[in-house]
Amino acid sequence: MLALRLIERKRDGGHIEPGEWRALAYAYAAGHVPDYQMASFLMACFLRGLDRSETHALTDAMLRSGDTLELGYLNRPRIDKHSTGGVGDKVSIVLAPLIASLGVAVPMMSGRGLGHTGGTLDKLESIPGFDTNMALYEARKLLETLNCALFGQTEEIAPADRKMYALRDATGTVESIPLIAASIMSKKLAEGLTGLVLDVKRGSGAFLPDLERGLELANTMIALGADQKCPVVALVTAMDRPLGRACGNALEVEESIAALKGEGPADLMDVTYALGAEMLLLADVTKDRAEARAMMEAQIASGKAAEHFQRIIEAQGGNPSVVDDPAILPQSKEVELFVAARRGFISRVEPRTIGRGIAALGGGRTKMEDKLDLSVGFVITARPGDWVEQGEPIATIFARDRSGVESGRATLRAAVTIADEAELPLPLVSHRVTSAGVEVLAR
């Protein structure tokens, strides 16, 4: 009866009170509200919207439906980074050990890939033995000793959100800014953070391609953080092309290790340093952005960042020699070059096409149950704006068999456009959003 009343009220544009959000979230998590009632309610939320107090109450209700990390006893700043997701986005794997090596706790709870975007958990699991399943007390222990835990949403964390997210995925109610913001923030707040840096992707490969919607999401999450005394800073970064060169699970881990050793591609490093600087500023490790960047560069140059990643890998059951010898990562059977069909400027490398192409190779999911081949993917060396000659290699295809190679060729033919004129890509890091407002960094 409660659910039906709330459905009807939201349907008619009414307001749901904090106590009602809590009752609904608890009842749903406990199985007392059937999926069909929640589905109807979520569609009403999608179409009628949630005001700020409702979004806050929903976040809080989902957060309190489960356990939290409770890390206050660490007496250290606890900062996480969250990305809205994209193709080739391996920043978490570089940032977590890098920032942890600088004395900041990074309780990084991540997700799996779905649709055209990859997931940090899948990528990490390409390291032999690496285990991302852990209970909260285990994550706490890792944070005590290494300032870092790389793990998945446990059953204990925000169970109402877990269940609701799966339902939204099946009922056409995903792309709602209040529902997205509440879902992300309920999990992030469960990490017991003292600050959160948000990477809001924009461009054709982003979950919300429009800048305006991205900024709306950022502002919603900043407000939710403020309500819970967790400052949130967002950077808007480009996802009109893949980030870095490697796209595919093991390939991205290899590129991340290279980045931790100072050999990462420039765009990946720029985004990593920009987000990392915000983390260090929030953690009060320094008050100066240039100094923050210098600190990170020094950790990489000295080998301390890579070494810290090695310790994390070992602590999570993985084979730490991967850092010295990436060849122990899963290797695809077929490796083949892809060359430019004509001379000209690389004008587009379409991330959605690449992301779907990885899934077609067996390296991504269309359903949550899909088993992945972690070895497959693409390394795309040509960047938008590059001049290429006909026949020049612009990418490498990693596939499990010949038909995979053919599928990979088709993907690259569709994703990469070569034209007579160069097209201006989006600036890599374009906006900085805080509770004080939006700062334009590049146009």
Place this chain on the structure above:
Amino acid sequence: MLALRLIERKRDGGHIEPGEWRALAYAYAAGHVPDYQMASFLMACFLRGLDRSETHALTDAMLRSGDTLELGYLNRPRIDKHSTGGVGDKVSIVLAPLIASLGVAVPMMSGRGLGHTGGTLDKLESIPGFDTNMALYEARKLLETLNCALFGQTEEIAPADRKMYALRDATGTVESIPLIAASIMSKKLAEGLTGLVLDVKRGSGAFLPDLERGLELANTMIALGADQKCPVVALVTAMDRPLGRACGNALEVEESIAALKGEGPADLMDVTYALGAEMLLLADVTKDRAEARAMMEAQIASGKAAEHFQRIIEAQGGNPSVVDDPAILPQSKEVELFVAARRGFISRVEPRTIGRGIAALGGGRTKMEDKLDLSVGFVITARPGDWVEQGEPIATIFARDRSGVESGRATLRAAVTIADEAELPLPLVSHRVTSAGVEVLAR
């Protein structure tokens, strides 16, 4: 995947094609689309609306998801009457035998009561032995011999609608005019009608209290009928007070029998004759409304209408002597008068309060599984506008025990208002709606 695509399209205000409605309705009836996806889709339909072609396609898809009566071989007009539902509305029980006795086939598929409104099936089942469960071939046989079958929606008829209606009831998606119209018309068209008369109730006790919404429903159903070559005529009638005096299952059957014998209350007879005349005109039994009324009055005066009801009762397994001796209907243990608390004009008899009061006595449902006590209810002799003295009996309570009598008193105290000034009730039959437009009969 189909369902998710259609959810997203309707959510974004798009159009669903006829073939897609059919695929969705079939897949849902067959269990291939889960309830949670249909619930989300129905909420999107509720909030985004359906255009005329979509409403038509949904009706057609639900109609074709099951069997139909196929009565063309009868070579007789086949006319039904449908009411949007109210309190004390026993018109179907009077009209069906009356019109059938005049040579028109009346394949009357009815429903059960839910919430504050009663249902024809429940009422008829108060006749000892009367069976409303039958297969379509049995209904056809009754229509061949007696021009009338009084039955419930079988499993064979519009299974997609059956399932969808139950889901709408639980998911806050009932009060949508296109969904209501499609649900009713898919069942009515399955009766193989040559015409349909619609009784659209308005006023506080109606499902859609506003005249405007009632007219919108009428026009939607008229258009759906036209699409399927089934002319529909609607009358708007008053439901700001109960119809007739008896409210409650067996009590209403008793009043219906009285009506068939020429002893019905004036308001019940007026509505019955008005709707019956439309049925006879649609059936082309006569072209003149006054003649239609005279024919019906003659059937009642001669005893032929009551006799025809007796035959129908017998054919459906009921005890036909009920027509001569209504005392064989279930009798409540407690019968008590209710008197006016003050002198004045009866200004309101609130039908929703009465309807809920019947449910409180055990004679109505809040859930579809509830078992009913068919004997309980009210006979309310005072009508809005009547002058009453303090202590004058204005109603009788029929209850199963003393606490029922107390509950009945509370109901009547809340439902009946006595004031110094008479309030003008709604005109009994106010509008006639056809495909040609709306005719105002009374203001």
